[in-house]
Amino acid sequence: MPVTAGNEPNWEWYRSFLRVVETGSLSAAGRSLGLTQPTIGRHIESLETALGLKLFTRSFDGFSPTDAAHELRPYAESLSATTAALRRVASGHGSGVRGTVRLTASEIVGVEVLPPILAALRNDHPELTIELVLSNKADDLLRREADIAVRMFRPVQEALVAKRIGGIEVGLHAHENYLARHGVPKSMSELSRHALIGFDVETAFIRSVQKKNKALTRENFAFRADSDLAQLSAIRAGFGIGACQAALAARDSKLVRVLPKAFSLTLDTWVAMHEDLRGSARCAVTFAALAKGLRTYMNG
Structure with missing residues (x-):
């Protein structure tokens, strides 16, 4: 059944649709939106009726999106972003700087x-x-x-x-306690004898860095994480040597920069x-x- 003026889907139906796609269940979608499971179910049924499409199939572990749902998802996400942007713009109107x-x-x-x-x-x-x-x-x-x-x-x-x-400079740093236990490397080649902190999944930017720094490969890392915060926490905990923004490290007197002339990146x-x-x-x-x-x- 094609969509007509009389059964035009409303935004709440699309919002519920997105949450069910993301969570895989009516109950989880309802909890995230502060709505009951039956309400989410009615939104999905209403949207399916308005669009004339089957959006989900019941599976052993919840609700599985159909091909139609996968095709609709980016448009619903765009609606969500536009709706949020509209609210932000509206919040800024009035006297003074607000919103x-x-x-x-x-x-x-x-x-x-x-x-x-x-x-x-x-x-x-x-x-x-x-x-x-x-x-x-x-x-x-x-x-x-x-x-x-x-x-x-x-x-x-x-x-x-x-x-x-x-430009934000990035250098190699370690906690003073780690360096007191293991010594300060005098060259990039000496890094192989240290616990290195680095990435897990390689990216194009990381590959460009590796061309100039062969010691900084995934195989050489004793701690691997794609979260920059996780890497920073490991450096602060004294796990080993890792890359850190120089200005950020300068705030902590216990973080020591190593090999500043041999390794320096600018972001x-x-x-x-x-x-x-x-x-x-x-x-x-x-x-x-x-x-x-x-x-x-x-x-x-």
Whole structure:
């Protein structure tokens, strides 16, 4: 049955549909949305009727999306992002700087660098609300999943306002207790005798780094994690030697940089937002605060 004006699906049905796809069950979807299982079930039935499609089949471990559901999912996700962006835009209207700004940044920057910057911003503009997403996805601004992004690479998409902040240096560091037990390596070749901390899954960026640093291969790592926060925690705990932002390590007197001349990376750092947000007061002040705060962080 085709969709007509009389049975046009409403947003709540799509939202429930997305949660069932994500969780695989009506009860789990209901818990995440604060709705009852029967309500979620009615939303799915109503959406299936309105679209004239079977969206789920009952399986031994829950609800399994059909091919039609998989095809509809990205459109429902786009609706979700657009609806959230609409609410953020609406929240910013009124006198003064107010409303919600959704930011996205990498784990390390989001957890270790941005909090004091955002605390100062909130102090200056107490009617601002900040949402922070830890992510490195390149397309989240265009899809309106976030208003502003802090990225360790130059955004190349059109329709973005992007500003280069500078370079963040990354070096090899270890806790002083680890170095007291195992000694300080005098060359890159000596790293093979140490407990190294590094990645689990190789990426294009990691491969480019490995070309110049043969010692830093997955096989040589005693601790492997794709989470930068997990790697940083291992360095702080004295597990071994790993890569860390120099400005971040400088905050902790117990973290010691090793082989600074032999190993040094620079992460190009940018702040970007969708060009449609140029006139948004809430985004403009946040964009400026991020640029200023990150420059201060880089310069120590």
